[in-house]
Amino acid sequence: MRLATAGCLAFSLMLAEGAGAQVIRFEGGDASPAASPAGRPLAEEAGAVDVALRQRQEATGAAGDRAEPSAPRPAALASLIPREPARIGTSILRQQGTQGRLEFEVFAADPGGAASLILAYRNSIAVLPEASSITLSVNDRDVARFAPRGFDGFVRETIPIPPGLLIQGLNRIVLEPQLAHRIYCSTEAWFQLWSDWNLSLSGLAVSHGADRPVLPDEFRAALRAMEGRAQPLVIRRDSTTLIDEKATLARLVGLLGAATGGSLPPVEPQHTHGLHRKTPSPARVTFLASDRSHVGFRRGGDGAAVLVIEYPPGQLADLDGLALLLPPEPAVGDPLPMLTPGRLQTLSSLGFEPFGSSATHSARTIRFRLPQDWLILTNEPATLTLVHAAMPGLVPGSQMVVRVNGEAIRLIRLDGSVPARDDPLEIRFEGRRLRPGINSLDFQVVLPSRFPDRPCPPDTMERFRISPTSTLHVPASPRMILPDLGRDLARVERMEFRISGDGLGLQAALGAMLAGKAPPGPGPAGSIELHVVDLEHLPLFLQERPGLSGLSVGAVLRPLRGQAGGPGDGSEERRRLPLGTREALRWLQLAFGPGQGPLEDWLRGRQGTALLASAGGTDPRRIWLVLGPDADPRQIAGALRAALTTPNGPRGEVALLGRDGRWQSWGSDHAWPRLLEPVSLANLRALVAAYVSWAPGLLVVAGLSVSWIVAIGAWLAIRTGRKRRHV
Template identity: 30%
Template sequence: MIHRTLRHLGALALLLAALPGQAQQIRLDPLPDAGPAEVEEARPVVPQQPAGPRLHVQGASPESRPATTADVLLPLRALEPQPGRVTSYRMEGDAPQAGFVLFLPQDFDGETLQIATQSSINVLPDRSQIRVFVNGRAIGTATLENFDSVRAVSLPVPPGLLKAGRNLVRIEARQTHRVFCGADASFSLWTDIVLDQSGVRLGSQSFDTNPLGFLAAVAAQAARGQALRVHGTGAADRATTIAPVIAQVEGAFGGTPPRISFEDYYSVGTTPPALARVAELPLGTSPPGGYEFRRGSDGAIVMAVDPTAYERLAEVLAEAVPQNGTEQGLPDLPLGRYVTFGELGFDGLQGHGRYIREGAEFRLPWDWLLLASQRADLALNYRFDTGLPEGALLLVKVNGTTVQLLPLDDPETAGQTLPPLPIRFRASLLQPGVNRVDFEALVPGDPPDRACEPRANPVFEVLDSTQIFVPDSPLMSRPGLGRTLAHLRQEGLSISENAKQTLPAGLLLQLAAVFRGHQGTERAPSGLDPQLTLATPADLGLIEGPLADRYSADLLHALTRVSAPAVATAPVAAWDRVNEGNWLSALLRLDRIAALPDRLREGVTSMWRGDEPDLPEWLADRSAQALLFQPDMSRPDRVWLVVGPRAMPETIVESLAATHRRVDGPKGQVSVLTGEGIWDSWVSPDQPLQLHEPLTLANARAVAGNYATTRPQDYVLVFITITLCSAFVAMLIAILMRRRRP
């Protein structure tokens, strides 16, 4: 038995020896002062641990260049990332358009831009295409005909158009439904731009050992889904020290910051090999200046840096990126005067298709606040095309609320520029921070059961001479997440002990990149020192503040709930439906009579406190991946980000990065991240107002209006008191007058 077993084991050993294999290799780069001759191929043995990292010398010798010459794709990165989509961007509707950043290490001539797409089967190829622009110049078109798989088209780029650093790529799509026509059909049209297969393909030798080469390599590596690896000693404060550099990397790319992972000096190489990495040098081995860009033995661009030189290195990276005019931010709207769309940077808005939503976004100061009956104005200059079907409408919306409805089927006014149309709306529809004015058109199909005929002219045009007026306000604010996050900087970020044990260390760095600077303005110093703490549900019991003390259990349930609970509804009998409109039967129903006191109490409470429900009621039907909350409104600069057990860190970072240009970002006191990657916010009805300037006759009316709107109960009590006092005085006078009569 023993001999038979030995024979089997021997045969197995011979079989394994015959199989092709490769031992796991540990990559070691040469020391900073090592020459090319000292570089040897890694062997499957464990070497003695030297004093520091081994880095390849930046050199001109052939041995110091990478062994591989494979092409590398420099990918597109979305200017406005979509939560839940890392490697693709979905363009939905009849005529969507989107902007992307292409980061290049140097100027290029004669290159081609590769665009990979996949479209919905509902798209009709004969009438659907994309048009591609690079730095404002059209370079070509492509038909949308990839339905079953992703395919790419290569467009030649004219010489001199691609510059080192940021290049702005804009894609405009025209999509037609193959069967139906109308606003409903528009919602089933989409095309995915596959980002990790779209861009410019270059040889690996195109990455020079300089800041631009390092940044371009990081961009290409991020498109593969690989993290930027930081090799060092594993000190606990590494995330804090490297934050300025990572913030600058995100600033160069735009969009979502790359993932970060911390590694020891000695770690297994990645597959495919890394294109860029960071190596922290030990004391006494730093090059002059504290940093140097070198090429590793695997061809990666290595940023070798003294941990004390990160601040200086961040400035070097910022100065290395050319300003190509691609930096885009939301404009600040001047207050108290009419401002044209042209002044805000909008050249006019054009609407194509059957369901259209075009908008103009701008920012208001965070200390702007008008809650009463003040009015803002929009002087709309527009025109619409001829031959639009009956029922075509244009809705003008302010932050999602419709303020004007205009017909687009009037043949007498079609095809001509109309006189300015004054549209007045409540200034309280606007908010501090990001605001959006939308022009939403719905055009019926004509006929609806056949593919739409191409239309050369836009359905409507909003001219750049359109004006908007927003009245000035006193310097006032309310505590809320939006204002605090807008002033948050990377030095205000911290992480709890529990979060250090469970969350990836790179998450704090990504958040530091997202909040790398101010996202708004104030007309007076805010006085805020924002602090955001990254935490886990285990930290809820340790957080101090009224909201945490009262509602920590409700917050915990929202984070750990698998899905939002379904609301059960009792079946309605047929006779109840028959008598539903009869007021007498409704009056005699005992269940409604029994519920009358509760309904009256809710009505009085709503009049007293507003329509916002209490926090437990609001959280009862919500499931959160993560939540942002402000536990104490008396300390508005203290905010906590609690990450749930099922949350994906990438989704959190993407959603927060997207809120810089969106109206529906976190606000109020509690904001939960839903499964769709959207922040849903709860605003406390007890928000206090803060006046940041002296009370004068000029601002007294607006200040009183804000207080009366926010806390009507105080004014009701004041007027009731005045009324009672007046009645008491009147009764007293009447009694005294009666006593004096003979």
């Protein structure tokens, strides 16, 4: 009997354990699993579900828990704002070499609470942690120094901030890595040392109450942080209830761009119930269908500052309150200093600070602007007067390379192989190496070690130094311009889109670029209109470029199978010509202008994702952007934004954005420099020299014409004299 009872109990336990895995289906009757014994749904018994509340929680990212207002919440990370924006498309900032300096800003809304700085980083395996260090300073006060140990991926270093050090608003954060190689001390070892800083996982953690509101300045700072690391600003909206979606998003981007002083990140529209990103975002915007029109800030469940724009379904979203909540900030001026041609300027006036180091490899770059109507076509030199010094007895091979816009103009020996001079070194280079707009001046120094197969000694004494009292002189020129797409981009004030399908992402991304554009420098007046089309609307573009066929543009942006991959310049057609004809054509092209041949020949064999072109002679106030079928809105907007701040942007009349993100520019044979000032005796000599340098054939034609005129005049004089003698 006892055995039977024990068996029944064991069998009952087995059934109880397996009940959780059973699926019981009811074919009919009232025995529904979704009904309570009283016949009411479980949702009604537990309380009605607030649909509007659920939409708000999904839109803002808020959790469904009901915490007390006074309950402390986990510290939200205030993002680090890089002083120098990171590379487009990444939130990881790399510091290369043995020494470095990274400067950030961080916003503290409530500095009174306990705060700590969280740094997510990794470093190369070649770093020797016992001889390396990373120094942290907050508001010009040293806070901590720690050894780098991020060898197996990103690690987090949590550093408490002393009380009273933070201020309400923006705080300055400086990191100074000092890295040493485990084995070697050579130039090759310098490139093996690096540290990566993950800005999306780093920030300032300040404990605060759950009921603390989101401040408008906190939202601005989050947008600046996202712009610095090229993280897109997600705009969630419901296309079924939001009326006039394109115009509403365009106005929103304009208001946010004005509110941040132009520091607006790329914009990415998403559906309200779209997938959440794995990487946390410090800020986002949500359009929320509601029974009222209201604009306000909320804290999302992931800690993000959320701008919530409520609107009644079937009505336009009212954005007037946003301008009051986030008033416009003064537009960010041009961060690059202006170099005045014809005047001697020190490098300190261009933002250059004393440059010296003891590392085996070091570099410094300064960028500056020249007026857009400055143009040098002759061999007239520019002069860099360099005030520098080097420690005597440096290892053979120590040298410094000076580059202008990426081209080397001088190699300076620092090892004593060339006798040192006490007076400054004058470096003359062709002024036409500079260009209107943005230019760069680079100093690259290599100092080999005496013992390259040993670790570097802990020596911080500078072995060379470049003084900011060095000067740069650029010759003046008459106010002249050539067709330049980079100059036109800086003057874009309006955009028009004609794209098939959903072009909201591209429209918002380019609108953000336009809002964050710095004002153009001195140059020709007038605004430019940018027309953005795809291949389906290509005939609109071809009407203004009659010499270009749709087949050639389609082959570039949508390559055909079996097409040749090399850049076409018309060389195949010229090879078929006789040798004398080929040489004659080549000399004629060099003599009558530095053009690149017909545009069709230049495009042949090239591939890209977008084509930027001027309207030719039809309308100089309009440029066109033709997009390929695989064009990425963020990549296109990033390339256009980089063209406004670097010297590697599009030039000429047509530019192709390659699949590697680089611009290839084409100039017409028929484009001549255009003078923007009256001809006078003061500029006549410079004008003649400029046009002759642009097209040397002019000098030949002018010389032959003068010779013919003199010869004909002499012949007429001789003939007239003979007739008189015969008479």
